[in-house]
Amino acid sequence: MHARCATGTARSCCARSSPPWPPDREPVEYLKARGDDLQATLDKAAARGERVPTVDEVLDFVLAPLYLRVLFRRPVEPGTGARLVERVLTALPADPAPNAGRGG
Known part of the structure; x- marks a missing residue:
């Protein structure tokens, strides 16, 4: 079973392309907001007991x-x-760590 978000599986959520950051925001602000969105999706999947990558793994x-x-x-x-x-x-380990989904 794979992680799901409001619009589908983790595959579709992670693979969704993002628009360039808005002109009124710094790139680092946009990246943080994107990371927060990803984390929320990963947290929901982890709460359901699914294996999830960290935010850093999704970004990298x-x-x-x-x-x-x-x-x-x-x-x-x-x-x-x-x-x-x-x-x-x-590439995810078979047995998730206690803080699975938490990026560093």
Whole structure:
């Protein structure tokens, strides 16, 4: 079973592309807000007993590769987000730690 959010599984939540930050916000503020949103989704999944990555794992292994492709105007092939999410979910330990889902 995989983590779910209001609109679907963790795969769809993590792989959703985000718009650039609003012009009235600093990038670090936008990143923190994005991390807070991700954490809320991961906390709900962890509360249901699901194995979840940390926010840092989602940022490092899912969002960063997507953002870099966009930043350097490289194509994002269909299925790239799904593959990145599958990779991070597959790499999770079988027995979650007590604070699973908590990013550092």
